[in-house]
Amino acid sequence: MKYLIILLSILSPFFSIAQTGAVQGKITANGKALPAATVMFLKTSFRMATPVSGNYALKEVPPGNYTLSVSGVGYITYKQQVNIAADSTIVLDVELKEREGDLNEVVVTGTMKEVSRLESPVPVEVYRPSHFQKNPTPSLFDAIGMINGVRPQLNCNICNTGDIHINGMEGPYTLILIDGMPIVSSLSTVYGLSGIPNSLVERIEVVKGPASSLYGSEAMGGVINVITKNPKNAPLVSIDAFGTSWQEYNVDAALKLGGKKVQGLLGMNYFNYQHPEDHNQDGFTDVTLQNRISIFNKWNFVRKENRVASIAARFVNEDRWGGQMSWNKAYRGSDSIYGESIYTRRWEFIGQYQLPVKEKIMTQFSYNWHNQNSWYGNVPYMATQQVGFAQLYWDKMIGKEHNLLLGGTYRYTWYDDNTPGTLSADGLVNVPAKTPLPGIFIQDEWKFTERQTLLAGYRYDYDKHHGSIHSPRLAYKFSPNAKNTFRASFGTGFRVVNLFTEDHAALTGARQVVITEELKPERSYNGNLNYVLKVPSESFLLGLDITGFYSYFTNKITGDFDQNPNQIIYSNLNGHAISRGLSLNSELSFYFPLKVLAGFTYSDVYQLDDHGQGRIRTTQLHAPKWSGNYLLSYTFPKDFSVDFTGVFTGPMRLPVQPNDYRPERSPWFTIANVQLTKKFGNGLEIYGGIKNIFAFIPKYSLIRAFDPFDKTANDPVSNPNGYTFDTEYNYAPLQGRRIFAGIRYNLLSHL
Incomplete structure (x- = not known):
């Protein structure tokens, strides 16, 4: 009996390998294979990146309940609960949808009506x-400096007032809109850009x-x-x-x-x-x-x-x-x-x-x-x-x-x-x-x-x-x-x-x-x-x-x-x-x-x-x-x-x-x-x-x-x-x- 127990303990890893399962399938987007998608079981070491074919396979997974996560750059992450049984292979194909904020995001500034980018x-x-938020600032004037080609220019070393330059053009050539209406302009261009609560901003659209x-x-x-x-x-x-x-x-x-x-x-x-x-x-x-x-x-x-x-x-x-x-x-x-x-x-x-x-x-x-x-x-x-x-x-x-x-x-x-x-022209009357x-x-x-x-x-x-x-x-x-x-x-x-x-x-x-x-x-x-x-x-x-x-x-x-x-x-x-x-x-x-x-x-x-x-x-x-x-x-x-x-x-x-x-x-x-x-x-x-x-x-x-x-x-x-x-x-x-x-x-x- 003693030797039987020792033998079983030696062979137990091989039994456990045999008693595993797998999940496999194909990752697509817009009906086509999606390369470079990340497929993984959360909170485990099981993960891989899909090849050009979009096919994936997570093998030798111990039996149990897992959360399968599929993500790709520019796509909404897909998650699903999966129950892996011993000696079984689950076939699961996933179609990823493009994430909002990518090129399908709705914009209005260029044409004054809603259209995808x-x-x-x-x-x-x-x-x-x-x-x-990756570099928090107290005002819109400071924040938009993170946009390429858009530069907040301080015009006074003492009062720190300024304007916004686009592609090198001075502030008076930039029109600032709030919800499509010319609220910030002329006199307020210098001071009106401060104090727009960042917590109320859905997005900022820029047309150069x-x-x-x-x-x-x-x-x-x-x-x-x-x-x-x-x-x-x-x-x-x-x-x-x-x-x-x-x-x-x-x-x-x-x-x-x-x-x-x-x-x-x-x-x-x-x-x-x-x-x-x-x-x-x-x-x-x-x-x-x-x-x-x-x-x-x-x-x-x-x-x-x-x-x-x-x-x-x-x-x-x-x-x-x-x-x-x-x-x-x-x-x-x-x-x-x-x-x-x-x-x-x-x-x-x-x-x-x-x-x-x-x-x-x-x-x-x-x-x-x-x-x-x-x-x-x-x-x-x-x-x-x-x-x-x-x-x-x-x-x-x-x-x-x-x-x-x-x-x-x-x-x-x-x-x-x-x-x-x-x-007035004669300089006498306001x-x-x-x-x-x-x-x-x-x-x-x-x-x-x-x-x-x-x-x-x-x-x-x-x-x-x-x-x-x-x-x-x-x-x-x-x-x-x-x-x-x-x-x-x-x-x-x-x-x-x-x-x-x-x-x-x-x-x-x-x-x-x-x-x-x-x-x-x-x-x-x-x-x-x-x-x-x-x-x-x-x-x-x-x-x-x-x-x-x-x-x-x-x-x-x-x-x-x-x-x-x-x-x-x-x-x-x-x-x-x-x-x-x-x-x-x-x-x-x-x-x-x-x-x-x-x-x-x-x-x-x-x-x-x-x-x-x-x-x-x-x-x-x-x-x-x-x-x-x-x-x-x-x-x-x-x-x-x-x-x-x-x-x-x-x-x-x-x-x-x-x-x-x-x-x-x-x-x-x-x-x-x-x-x-x-x-x-x-x-x-x-x-x-x-x-x-x-x-x-x-x-x-x-x-x-x-x-x-x-x-x-x-x-x-x-x-x-x-x-x-x-x-x-x-x-x-x-x-x-x-x-x-x-x-x-x-x-x-x-x-």
Whole structure:
């Protein structure tokens, strides 16, 4: 008996091998074999990647209950419980569905109607909040710096205001939309981008290049459309809060309201930074101090036949200041201690309503009121702007090939400030600017074959000062297969002048504004070529998105910083301007949880101006020829992930003074960040990391910081070069390395 027991113990492993089972089958997508799909039993070592044939087999599996998981890059993960019996083989074929957020994701910005990204004849880039959460920021202005070709440019070293550049074009050429309506524009472009609660953002859509045929004035360089969440699909409660070692604190929170017929979403963003720092020891704050609150409320109404009806409102209140370290509000507006103090208050209302008729006829409306009370040293800037917008359009399918869009818009802008921009011709009377801008547009999207689409659009606007403005557009898309897509678009754009948007330097108090002539509207002529390629393999999926762009501008409004260091001289360009270049976005996703994103943009932005001695080429300020971004993301077991993100920027031309000791070109630099995130099963996440890990800050910033009011600037002994105090020499934030940590929580709802 003793020897029998020993024999059985020796042979038991062989019996166990014989008493195993297996599961096998084929993984497909869209009816075709799917290579590089990961097939595994969760919480075991049984896993494999499918070959080109898509076939898989997990063998020698001990009997028991398992969870089979099948995943692929760009596809929804499939899970199923499997009971493995001894000496049995289960045959299980799996068809994976493409994940939302890939090329089948619905977008609206390119054509003003819902269409999948793959089918859109206009290239649209889509970014979800998860993309920006890999490097959390307190505002949309900071977040979109993670998008290739989109660059937030700080225009003031003291008040830290800025604008958004697309493909090297300045901020006034970028139109910011919220749910498709031009809420953030003109005066609010500088300050209105802060305070949009990230917890309410469903996605951000970016169209690069002129889109005036649909959106009118200001859409010359591109469009950024912030799509807010549908309350129906939002979490019941969400909160995201983080702080940094610089004592910056940010809280984003949202609450779902209502029931089956009416669903609402209430959101709040609060940002506070009240700890002055002067690491470069120039006597001025490195970062503007801010105290900002933004409240957003959106309501959707459930109607018959899924007709649309929604209304939303947002309120923003901000108090920011920067300046000499000894400044406080008692010195606001004085000429003894320099400070730039800005009080901003803003209301926004937006809504849309689908008419209760058989045809799909949409109405959209918005209104915003923006008030600014500012002092730049001892120079005041007081301004109020109101913008009303209404739009009606008809979306009609004609047969199976034509989708017609026909509509009319009316935009009314009321603007008043205490600058020369709103003075009468004789300079004696203040005359608020009133700009009505009616327009009509038509667009036909003709899908004349299964693989080819042609879009033709035309818009007519009438401005009381500039007369009729015509904006045609033509776009073509060809997709020979699911892996290759070619797009070409051509069109024109225009922009009606608002002096505030031309350059924030006009209001910092450091330079005098000089307008040499009545400014005419700018016009642009643009062409884009786009190619999208998807390369699947057994171990990874590679996506490439390449775009070449070219824009020709007439009547371009230029600010001359060079003729007189104490002035900005505005005039229409006596010549033309060019913006041309190439951008590449690449995405590399492996079958194991590693994702790599990288992009670069080359842009050549310049103008040819005739000063009476032939045309002189001048490179645009703050327009680097090379820029880009990068992201590496890896997820470890148990939902622990690490993200390495960053942007790089090449040399750019900067506004310097005669005989300036500061270089006219900025250096190459990168700002990189690292973040660690741990997700828990109950909707809770904790995260932390380091921003600007290489601690890059500009070597030079302010000039003559010891004499910000230029009281001794005319002294030839102490100031032989005639330098004047100027805040516009800027190419990167003055904030160095800092640690951050935060918590994120989402409580899901089943309403």
